[in-house]
Amino acid sequence: MNYKIAVIKGDGIGPEVVDSAVEVLQSIGKKYNHTFEFEEVLAGGIAYDAYGTTLPEKTLEVANNSDAVLLGAVGGPKWDDLPGDQRPEAALLGLRKGLGLYANLRPAILFDSLADACPLRPEIVEGGLDVLVVRELTGGLYFGEKGYKETEDMGKAAYDVLIYSEKEIERITRVAFDMAQKRGKVLTSVDKANILESSRLWRKTVERIAKEYPDVSLNHLYVDNAAMQLVRNPKQFDVIVTENMFGDILSDEASMITGSIGMLPSASLGENNKGMYEPVHGSAPDIAGQGKANPIATIMSVAMMLKYSFNLSEEAENIETAVRKALDDGHRTSDIATKDEKVLSTKEMTQIILGNI
Numbered sequence: 001m002n003y004k005i006a007v008i009k010g011d012g013i014g015p016e017v018v019d020s021a022v023e024v025l026q027s028i029g030k031k032y033n034h035t036f037e038f039e040e041v042l043a044g045g046i047a048y049d050a051y052g053t054t055l056p057e058k059t060l061e062v063a064n065n066s067d068a069v070l071l072g073a074v075g076g077p078k079w080d081d082l083p084g085d086q087r088p089e090a091a092l093l094g095l096r097k098g099l100g101l102y103a104n105l106r107p108a109i110l111f112d113s114l115a116d117a118c119p120l121r122p123e124i125v126e127g128g129l130d131v132l133v134v135r136e137l138t139g140g141l142y143f144g145e146k147g148y149k150e151t152e153d154m155g156k157a158a159y160d161v162l163i164y165s166e167k168e169i170e171r172i173t174r175v176a177f178d179m180a181q182k183r184g185k186v187l188t189s190v191d192k193a194n195i196l197e198s199s200r201l202w203r204k205t206v207e208r209i210a211k212e213y214p215d216v217s218l219n220h221l222y223v224d225n226a227a228m229q230l231v232r233n234p235k236q237f238d239v240i241v242t243e244n245m246f247g248d249i250l251s252d253e254a255s256m257i258t259g260s261i262g263m264l265p266s267a268s269l270g271e272n273n274k275g276m277y278e279p280v281h282g283s284a285p286d287i288a289g290q291g292k293a294n295p296i297a298t299i300m301s302v303a304m305m306l307k308y309s310f311n312l313s314e315e316a317e318n319i320e321t322a323v324r325k326a327l328d329d330g331h332r333t334s335d336i337a338t339k340d341e342k343v344l345s346t347k348e349m350t351q352i353i354l355g356n357i
């Protein structure tokens, strides 16, 4: 089969980790006789420098006309002083909204051989860890009305509105229940229903949808407690569903349990098979251009692309097995290396994984 992939490398370590993932896709293509056609387009700071806009129309058009999108990361100190709607990060939100990608899957899996890289005590993560964060991606604080206003006695103020409709909550809840049904059948919905009106609607809606999934056990946690429970006893979680901002924060926290944020992939999905695949981490300006970035999050993101957008489960598993073997054989980038382990560069780790495909 022929698959068209829009490639958006972005800023910082984005190009380094995307190059690794593209090589992995090419190798899978050769092995299984698929043609992956890549079209590179710009978004983020690099697009701002080239065209004066972080999300050129052509980028959205190519993304829309592709079977899937592969994205590195956007942003960096160079563009931090731009107005909010012109920042590189706004391009990412534009892509998510523009492509209708409301469901963000962020699986946090602790590989056995990385137990040493996990900052939690061994007995807390014994037997492995496999948590899926299902993050709502096109609503909430990120997309509500925002702006500035003058107050009477406190001077200038800024605001971001947190708004969720029932429909938005229903569709992400269904995605989470569907996922839980295929996994451990436990769903934890995370909100702040003791304070936020939007969370009270969230909880009520999740409970209503739960009636369609009697085989899945549902529980609710407030987000502050969920953040604590993730480090106290992460094994209690199977699937977590939550709104945009809480999901952003909890998935970074979950990533560290897997050893490093450099390990966590993601899939952003909508109503059809088209998805955008990106590592959970950012552009890591502190290590950009040094060949230090861990490419595994992006490589595992293309495994998710094969599974969710192209329905190529065997090929996806081949990538997962290749990554697992590289780790089992003791290969480490700097973020997951402990003590005296030899540290590999981005390219060296990629070569090891390619050798396992």
Ligand SMILES: NC(=O)c1ccc[n+]([C@@H]2O[C@H](COP(=O)([O-])OP(=O)(O)OC[C@H]3O[C@@H](n4cnc5c(N)ncnc54)[C@H](O)[C@@H]3O)[C@@H](O)[C@H]2O)c1
Binding pocket: 013, 017, 072, 073, 074, 075, 076, 077, 089, 092, 261, 262, 263, 278, 279, 280, 281, 282, 283, 284, 285, 286, 287, 292, 293, 294, 295, 297, 335
């Ligand atoms: N999806 C995205 O495009 C995305 C996501 C998060 C942050 N950002 C942007 O990235 C920039 C930097 O943000 P930040 O520093 O808060 O978060 P970050 O994820 O870029 O980096 C946090 C820390 O993790 C390390 N790290 C991240 N990815 C790594 C990898 N693959 N291998 C090894 N170490 C890795 C970094 O070196 C840094 O110390 C900001 O402009 C931010 O807005 C973009």
Ligand SMILES: CC(C)[C@H](C(=O)O)[C@@H](O)C(=O)O
Binding pocket: 075, 089, 092, 093, 248, 280, 282
């Ligand atoms: C860069 C930023 C807009 C983005 C988000 O908050 O969604 C990032 O942190 C992520 O987790 O993908």
Ligand SMILES: [Mg+2]
Binding pocket: 248, 249, 252, 280
């Ligand atoms: Mg984030």
